[in-house]
Amino acid sequence: MSTDQNTQSEQQMEHEQPFMAHLIELRDRILRIVVVVIAIFVVLFFFANDLYHIVAAPLLAQLPEGSTMIATGVAAPFLTPFKLSLVTSIFIAIPYIFYQLWSFVAPGLYRHEKRLALPLLASSVFLFYSGIVFSFYVVFPLMFAFFTATTPEGVAMMTDISQYLDFILKMFFAFGLAFEVPIITIVLTITGVTNADKLAEKRPYIIVGSFVIGMLLTPPDIISQILLAIPIWLLFELGVVFSRIIGKRKTEQEAQEQANNPSSDSAAGTAAAAATVATAAAGTASEETVASTETDRADESRYKPMTDEEMEAELDAIEREEDEEGP
Numbered sequence: 236m237s238t239d240q241n242t243q244s245e246q247q248m249e250h251e252q253p254f255m256a257h258l259i260e261l262r263d264r265i266l267r268i269v270v271v272v273i274a275i276f277v278v279l280f281f282f283a284n285d286l287y288h289i290v291a292a293p294l295l296a297q298l299p300e301g302s303t304m305i306a307t308g309v310a311a312p313f314l315t316p317f318k319l320s321l322v323t324s325i326f327i328a329i330p331y332i333f334y335q336l337w338s339f340v341a342p343g344l345y346r347h348e349k350r351l352a353l354p355l356l357a358s359s360v361f362l363f364y365s366g367i368v369f370s371f372y373v374v375f376p377l378m379f380a381f382f383t384a385t386t387p388e389g390v391a392m393m394t395d396i397s398q399y400l401d402f403i404l405k406m407f408f409a410f411g412l413a414f415e416v417p418i419i420t421i422v423l424t425i426t427g428v429t430n431a432d433k434l435a436e437k438r439p440y441i442i443v444g445s446f447v448i449g450m451l452l453t454p455p456d457i458i459s460q461i462l463l464a465i466p467i468w469l470l471f472e473l474g475v476v477f478s479r480i481i482g483k484r485k486t487e488q489e490a491q492e493q494a495n496n497p498s499s500d501s502a503a504g505t506a507a508a509a510a511t512v513a514t515a516a517a518g519t520a521s522e523e524t525v526a527s528t529e530t531d532r533a534d535e536s537r538y539k540p541m542t543d544e545e546m547e548a549e550l551d552a553i554e555r556e557e558d559e560e561g562p
Contacts, residue, residue, distance in 0.1 A: 264335040271331050276324040283316035287396070290319060290403060293375035297383045298392060305393045315396045322404060326367070330360050351425060359418045366414035366466075367407045374406065374462045381458050402454075409452035413467050420474030424481055431478040434471075441471050 279286060288295075291304060298304075306312045325332075333356050341349060386392050423429050434441075449464035 261339060264339055268328065268332050268335055272324050272328045275327050276321055279320040279323055280317070283320045286323060287316045287319050287400075291396070291399065293371065294379045294394060294399060296376070297379040299383070302392060304396050304399065306397070307395050308397060311395070311397050315400050319400055326407075329363065333360055355418055355421065359415055362414040362418065362470075363411040366410035366412070369414070369466065370406050370410035374410070374459060375403070377462065378454070378456065378459045381456055406453070406459075410463065410466075413448070413452075413463060414470060416467055416470040417474035417477060420471065421477050421481065424478040431475050431482055434475050434478060438471075442468055445471070 295304070306315070308314070337353070337356055341352075344352060383392060420434060424431065424434075445464040445467040446460065448467060449460035449462075453459035453463050
């Protein structure tokens with residue numbers, strides 16, 4: 236019994252060791268990410284005020300002459316640039332974060348999955364940064380110009396620095412995620428969930444959904460909603476184009492594989508022919524069984540055994556014939 240228990244415990248340890256090894260590797264990679272983010276943060280913290288001034292430039296450029304931003308919190312002048320430096324460090328470290336995640340997942344992927352996943356990761360990082368740049372250089376100037384132009388007379392527009400930072404971070408995330416639409420469509424096409432034709436059929440719903448997303452993720456002004464909805468729609472169309480290209484290449488590869496492996500087609504044809512022959516033989520056997528059954532029934536109808544009364548009557552008739560003939 237003790238030997239069996241030791242064997243079972245050893246097998247359990249063998250199954251647990253890979254899982255523990257994965258956890259240790261994941262911990263190490265998370266620690267590396269934290270170290271890199273902290274290192275970038277330490278460098279940016281010395282330029283925190285200058286960094287905030289750069290981020291606040293789109294609003295400061297639209298404020299009336301003599302107007303400034305304000306800090307309503309006691310610790311806001313220190314905590315707000317601190318927070319901006321930390322978030323900026325994470326934004327800058329996104330390629331390294333994705334690299335660590337890729338290094339952790341890549342050993343469990345097939346070769347063709349690696350060829351697809353690596354370009355998608357690089358494209359997702361590029362599109363995320365593109366969304367941030369688009370919002371900062373295109374959306375913010377137009378949106379803040381609209382806000383300052385609609386300020387009621389007699390009201391001084393003085394934005395709190397903490398509320399402004401929360402607002403622009405929300406906009407950065409919204410546009411960064413919205414620019415990931417082509418990646419989402421391509422992934423759905425590669426995994427077989429849908430195809431380019433089905434995506435094109437849902438174009439009206441995508442357009443309406445783009446404006447709904449713009450309404451939910453942006454302030455309640457028509458300019459920022461349109462500036463978010465239109466890129467989502469155009470990026471969806473770009474994803475459909477890439478999905479068509481991927482679908483065409485996939486069809487060509489399947490056709491080439493079939494052309495390179497004709498033996499599989501012949502094997503399938505041979506199997507189908509064998510199945511046809513077996514079906515025909517089974518049909519012939521069943522017909523013969525039916526015919527023999529009908530023959531047996533016909534024989535039974537021709538031969539019918541006599542009852543006891545009929546047998547006695549027949550014997551009596553034979554005796555009368557013999558008596559009439561005489562000795």
